[in-house]
Amino acid sequence: MHWNDTVEQAAFRDDVRTFIAERFPAQYRPDTAAEHSLEPEDVWGYNWQADRFGPDPDRRDGARKWATVLAERGWIAPHWPREFGGAGLSPFEEFVLHEELMRARVPTVNGIGAFLLGPTLLEHGTPEQQAEHLPPIACGERCWAQGFSEPGSGSDLASLRTSAVRDGDDYVVNGQKVWTSLGQYADWLFVLVRTDPAAPKHRGITFLLVDAATPGVTIRPIEDIRGATPFAEVFFSNARVPVRNRVGEQNQGWYVAMTALSFERAGIGSTVKFEQALTRLAEHVRVNGLGPDKAAVRHEIARRYTELRVLYNLARYTVSQQAEGRVPGYEASVNQLFGAELAQRVARTGNAVFGRDARRWDRAGQSLAAAFTHLRFDAVAATFLGGTTEIQRNVIATRGLGLPRS
Numbered sequence: 095m096h097w098n099d100t101v102e103q104a105a106f107r108d109d110v111r112t113f114i115a116e117r118f119p120a121q122y123r124p125d126t127a128a129e130h131s132l133e134p135e136d137v138w139g140y141n142w143q144a145d146r147f148g149p150d151p152d153r154r155d156g157a158r159k160w161a162t163v164l165a166e167r168g169w170i171a172p173h174w175p176r177e178f179g180g181a182g183l184s185p186f187e188e189f190v191l192h193e194e195l196m197r198a199r200v201p202t203v204n205g206i207g208a209f210l211l212g213p214t215l216l217e218h219g220t221p222e223q224q225a226e227h228l229p230p231i232a233c234g235e236r237c238w239a240q241g242f243s244e245p246g247s248g249s250d251l252a253s254l255r256t257s258a259v260r261d262g263d264d265y266v267v268n269g270q271k272v273w274t275s276l277g278q279y280a281d282w283l284f285v286l287v288r289t290d291p292a293a294p295k296h297r298g299i300t301f302l303l304v305d306a307a308t309p310g311v312t313i314r315p316i317e318d319i320r321g322a323t324p325f326a327e328v329f330f331s332n333a334r335v336p337v338r339n340r341v342g343e344q345n346q347g348w349y350v351a352m353t354a355l356s357f358e359r360a361g362i363g364s365t366v367k368f369e370q371a372l373t374r375l376a377e378h379v380r381v382n383g384l385g386p387d388k389a390a391v392r393h394e395i396a397r398r399y400t401e402l403r404v405l406y407n408l409a410r411y412t413v414s415q416q417a418e419g420r421v422p423g424y425e426a427s428v429n430q431l432f433g434a435e436l437a438q439r440v441a442r443t444g445n446a447v448f449g450r451d452a453r454r455w456d457r458a459g460q461s462l463a464a465a466f467t468h469l470r471f472d473a474v475a476a477t478f479l480g481g482t483t484e485i486q487r488n489v490i491a492t493r494g495l496g497l498p499r500s
Contacts, residue, residue, distance in 0.1 A: 097410045099190070106187055110194040117163045118200050122156020127457055136363075140201040143237050143279045161203045161234025171208040171232045174216065178224060179232025185416040189362060189409075196366035206276065207231040207238035211284050214354045218301075218342045227282075227303065239280035241271040241304070241328055242351065251286070252295040252348065256330060258287035258302065260344075264334040265289070265302060267310075270327060277326030278315045280306050284354070285328075290345050301347035303339040310334070320471045355481070362409045364433045368440050369402050371469065374462055375444050382461070387446075394443045401436050408432060424494035431486040437476040441469040 099107060124139025145157035164170045167181060173188045174180025183191065195202055202208075208231055215224055230236035247253040256269025267287055277283070283304045290298030306313060310333030315323040342350040376395060408429045415425055444466025445452040452470070457463040477483045491497040 097407065103186060103190055107190050107194060110191055111198070113167070114194065114198045114200055118198075119156040119159040119163070121152040122160055123152070124199070125150075125153070126463060137196065137199045137201050137367075139199075141276075142201040142203050143206075143276045145201075146234075146237075147279065157201075158234070160201070164203050165233040168232070170203045170234055171212050171228075174208075174212060174228065174232060178216075178228035185413045189413045193362050193366060196363055197370075199370075202363075203234050204231055204237055206240060206280075207236065207282075210240060210354045211238050214284075214350060215341065217353055218350045222338070223303070223341065236281045237276070237279060238282050238284060239274050239277040239306075239326075239328075240354070241274055241277075241283045241285035243273045244270060245272050251351075252299070254286055254288060254299065256285070256287050257291070258289050258300060258335070260289070260337065261334075263337050265300075265337060265340070267302070267304070267330040267333045267335055269330050271330075272327045273316070273325050274313075274328050275325045277313050277328055278323070280313075282306055283311075283328065284341070286347055286351055289347075293345060296348050298345050299347040299351075300344050301341040301350040302335050303341060304333070304335050308333050308335065319474060320468065362406075364437065365402060365406045365409055368398075368405070368436065371440060371444070371465065372398055372402065374465070375447060378462055379447055391443075391446055394446060398436075398440055398443050401432075401439070405429070405433055405436055424490050427481070427486040427489040428494070430480060431483055431490070434476040434479070434483060434486075437469075437473045441466060441473040445470055 122140075122145075124137070126139040142157050142160070145153045146161070148154050148157075161170065165179065168174070168176060168179060168183075169181055169191060171179060172181045172183040172191055173185065174182070176182050192202060212228060212231055215227060219227075227236065231238070242251055242254075244254050244256060246255065254269075256267065256271065258265040258267045260266075265287070267285070269287070271277075271283075271285065274280075274283070283306055285302050285304050287300050287302055288298055289300040292298070304311065310331045312329040312331070313326050314329075315326045317323050318325070341347070372395065379391070379395070408425075412425050412429055448461065448466060451461065452467050454460050454464055455467055457468075460467075488499075492499055
């Protein structure tokens with residue numbers, strides 16, 4: 095099987111490259127010394143969701159202009175119908191668009207809202223919810239964060255304890271979410287809550303849309319191992335959420351959430367990021383040598399390049415499933431699992447090249463700005479971010495291979 099562009103896809107790819115070259119705001123430049131989010135679609139030195147409210151006026155203005163420019167083409171949410179601000183692109187056209195954005199090292203816009211919540215609302219939302227929430231996402235005016243994980247229910251998401259009790263036309267929500275990516279920059283949250291504590295754990299869960307400005311909602315950034323704050327914890331204290339903000343039926347939120355998680359695991363971003371990191375590493379060793387263990391390092395770099403092609407093909411295969419009208423299932427878990435473990439192998443390969451210098455943290459004056467030192471810390475979270483490797487293997491075993499659960 096090959097994934098060469100069709101004539102139409104090649105023309106579209108050229109169009110995207112020209113668009114980026116001509117329309118990306120000149121004042122929106124990367125901050126290469128900053129640590130940003132762990133999200134796969136983030137590009138080195140950019141974090142659009144944070145930049146739009148950041149302290150630097152050039153970055154803030156640039157981030158907002160970039161959203162406006164993309165929205166003109168419907169490219170913030172390119173796969174959505176045009177009636178909601180999308181471009182109606184095919185899955186392969188969307189793939190090409192994001193591949194070229196990543197290769198040009200310019201940021202995507204509103205990723206969590208556009209690629210997680212949006213498809214979920216298109217499948218499960220009411221017409222009123224779609225009309226209220228989709229257009230503001232598609233023009234970059236309303237950003238979202240995902241409130242799923244909790245302090246005692248990360249890998250075992252169905253054990254969540256945040257409660258929602260119906261009171262007239264509202265749910266009264268109490269509890270805590272944690273590791274909420276970009277939560278401190280979100281205008282709204284989509285949250286899983288328990289509405290029937292007596293039900294089996296995968297039932298009795300409801301999917302709610304919550305305005306971050308709701309009284310009783312408190313969001314606090316969390317510092318990670320690198321000293322960055324890419325995520326937050328969210329507290330709910332008698333927060334009242336209108337029943338009209340429920341997506342799907344009460345106690346059926348688990349099935350709605352699985353739609354969102356399937357889309358989360360189907361991206362191209364990490365493939366391009368790792369490829370660019372390895373290319374910089376290869377250029378470095380061509381100039382500076384491989385160190386004392388040349389054969390072993392050369393072999394490891396070659397293996398990483400081979401694995402990157404595997405990851406790319408997995409991503410393309412996932413897109414091919416979408417093109418046939420299927421929601422990504424176990425195939426996306428294969429992609430997530432392989433990509434997460436590859437992130438750690440890429441980091442170890444880079445550290446092997448730099449040897450003792452790989453312990454240097456400060457970027458100033460260091461080879462490749464200490465990129466692989468930072469990647470090593472970044473990659474620690476890779477095998478539990480977005481679902482642990484154990485969970486992914488269970489999905490692959492049961493849904494993909496048809497093995498019994500016990």
